[in-house]
Amino acid sequence: MRTLFTICLFLASSVFERVATAQALGDGPSVLVVTAHPDDEIMFAATMYRITHALGGTVDIALMTDGAGGYRFSTLSESIYGRELTDPDVARNYLPAIRKRELMAGGAIAGIRNFYFLEQPDLGKTEDQDSILAYVWDSEFAAGRLDHLLAQGEYDFVFTHLPIKPFHSHHKAATILAIEAVSRMPFGNRPVILGSFTSGGLDDAVAAYRELEGHPATKIYLDGPFVFDRSTPLGLDGRLNYNIIANWMIAEYKSQGTMQLFMGNEGVERFWVYEMNGRDAVGKTDALMEQVRTAPF
Ligand SMILES: [Zn+2]
Numbered sequence: 342m343r344t345l346f347t348i349c350l351f352l353a354s355s356v357f358e359r360v361a362t363a364q365a366l367g368d369g370p371s372v373l374v375v376t377a378h379p380d381d382e383i384m385f386a387a388t389m390y391r392i393t394h395a396l397g398g399t400v401d402i403a404l405m406t407d408g409a410g411g412y413r414f415s416t417l418s419e420s421i422y423g424r425e426l427t428d429p430d431v432a433r434n435y436l437p438a439i440r441k442r443e444l445m446a447g448g449a450i451a452g453i454r455n456f457y458f459l460e461q462p463d464l465g466k467t468e469d470q471d472s473i474l475a476y477v478w479d480s481e482f483a484a485g486r487l488d489h490l491l492a493q494g495e496y497d498f499v500f501t502h503l504p505i506k507p508f509h510s511h512h513k514a515a516t517i518l519a520i521e522a523v524s525r526m527p528f529g530n531r532p533v534i535l536g537s538f539t540s541g542g543l544d545d546a547v548a549a550y551r552e553l554e555g556h557p558a559t560k561i562y563l564d565g566p567f568v569f570d571r572s573t574p575l576g577l578d579g580r581l582n583y584n585i586i587a588n589w590m591i592a593e594y595k596s597q598g599t600m601q602l603f604m605g606n607e608g609v610e611r612f613w614v615y616e617m618n619g620r621d622a623v624g625k626t627d628a629l630m631e632q633v634r635t636a637p638f
Contacts, residue, residue, distance in 0.1 A: 369398030370629060373496045375519040377511035379408045379444035380600050383590050384539045385500050386451055387571045387583035388610045388633055393452025395636040401455040402448065403490055405483060405515040408440035409433050410463035414598030421595050439596055447590035457490055459483050470513035487522035496532040498629065499523060503536035503613060504553045505546045513553060520558045524617055533622040536561060540609040558617045566611035567630035575638055
């Protein structure tokens, strides 16, 4: 019994020490991630991990859709979850909760603190973001939620998908709503909002990106990209690297079959600064990513 008591005391004190250490580091950057679907946040996996684990920062996520549309490649997870998830009717009932659990399990690995679900319909697989904003999502509701989160959160940075044209409309719509919400805040008291894309997919469209047609607030500065390379070594003899974090997060998404095919892909997480932030944001972003690359772990 005494041994058990000693073990409990040891565990309690080590937990306490970790909390105390985290509090000491607690003045790191605070970030709000705004994404469309559960699993989109994996594009920032290593950067989020570095912010929460090496910089003493915080990361919250605002997820725009309910995730019900991600059923087409759920085949291998049907036996895990005991549901015929590739059936759209079954998916509509069960997939939103399953994908929230997957998001929260992966988010725990990256150190995500708060998960905010905006529950917009995961419908309309199109490239036309304007029809999503006008007819599929309750944009007024989503805008109000983002305004509230931004006002409460006192964030330093907001991470979004870079809204390249040849891409799912939801990603672009989520980014537009986030940029508009930041734009409604008083200038000088706003977080810096960034667009991101991991290397290794749609590289030509990303390289050519300047702004999304019809949405001038999505225009980026040509500085950058500001990057974190997931192959940055860590651990004994530098034999580990941050691709492991992305792979662990991907592994949590059992219901997302094609996402699993990205397992093992190496990548560089890249960030661009929207011009609506103002020029100061370039230096702030450069400084953040320098810290993300170099802070001791
Ligand atoms: Zn997505």
